[in-house]
Amino acid sequence: MKFNATKSLIVAMASFLMCLWTFNTVHSDDANVALTKEAQAAITPAKALEMLKQGNKRFVSSKLKKRDILAQVKQTSKGQFPFAAIVSCLDSRIAPERVVYQVIGDIFVATVAGNFVNDDILGSLEFATKLVGSKLIVVMGHTDCGAVQGACDKAQIGLLTATLANINPAVNAVRGEYTPRTSKNDKFVQAVTEMNVKLTMQKLRDRSVVLGEMIDKGEIGLVGAMYDVSTGMVTFYEEATTRQP
Ligand SMILES: [Zn+2]
Numbered sequence: 001m002k003f004n005a006t007k008s009l010i011v012a013m014a015s016f017l018m019c020l021w022t023f024n025t026v027h028s029d030d031a032n033v034a035l036t037k038e039a040q041a042a043i044t045p046a047k048a049l050e051m052l053k054q055g056n057k058r059f060v061s062s063k064l065k066k067r068d069i070l071a072q073v074k075q076t077s078k079g080q081f082p083f084a085a086i087v088s089c090l091d092s093r094i095a096p097e098r099v100v101y102q103v104i105g106d107i108f109v110a111t112v113a114g115n116f117v118n119d120d121i122l123g124s125l126e127f128a129t130k131l132v133g134s135k136l137i138v139v140m141g142h143t144d145c146g147a148v149q150g151a152c153d154k155a156q157i158g159l160l161t162a163t164l165a166n167i168n169p170a171v172n173a174v175r176g177e178y179t180p181r182t183s184k185n186d187k188f189v190q191a192v193t194e195m196n197v198k199l200t201m202q203k204l205r206d207r208s209v210v211l212g213e214m215i216d217k218g219e220i221g222l223v224g225a226m227y228d229v230s231t232g233m234v235t236f237y238e239e240a241t242t243r244q245p
Pocket residue numbers: 089090091113114142144145146147148
């Protein structure tokens with residue numbers, strides 16, 4: 001009897017530890033544990049979005065736990081299994097990993113002034129999702145974007161002219177009574193910023209057959225977002241293309 005009781009206790013403890021391990025590995029936002037292949041596979045696109053939302057909530061609430069970043073460096077030294085990819089602006093006020101409370105090996109980040117996509121970035125996103133298994137792509141614009149302001153003003157300077165040209169479709173697509181249609185008009189700039197996120201999402205689906213198919217099959221999600229440089233808050237757009245698990 002005593003042996004059976006001890007055995008039951010050991011089994012119960014093992015089950016508890018297994019649950020704890022699973023919780024920690026899947027919820028990497030709350031532990032110094034890098035994602036494993038199994039933990040990444042268990043995350044749905046909707047779950048990935050929820051993890052980013054919760055991460056930003058923690059970021060703005062300042063309830064940041066001490067992280068052992070070097071531990072995650074060691075854990076990921078043999079491989080990476082990030083659960084999401086973020087396309088963000090170059091702006092120094094945005095640190096994508098930080099604002100969604102993720103660290104080493106948790107998410108991919110592609111940054112370019114004006115958070116647009118071209119073939120190089122789309123190819124990188126195909127790598128992040130099709131080959132490495134990330135479940136969600138976020139196109140994240142931000143308030144007070146200098147690149148968008150430059151595009152609104154039709155700024156011309158060196159190679160930056162060609163970079164800003166990627167935002168021109170958004171400038172041209174914004175209709176309505178915006179006067180002036182320059183960086184002096186904050187409402188116009190914000191409207192272009194939001195349009196740029198929308199058009200970037202559309203281009204991502206249309207231009208990349210690989211990503212478009214994965215989104216259509218529900219294998220990955222695609223969502224737009226806006227980062228507020230004055231509050232640290234990320235607003236995820238309602239028209240998220242994420243299917244429920
Ligand atoms: Zn910007």
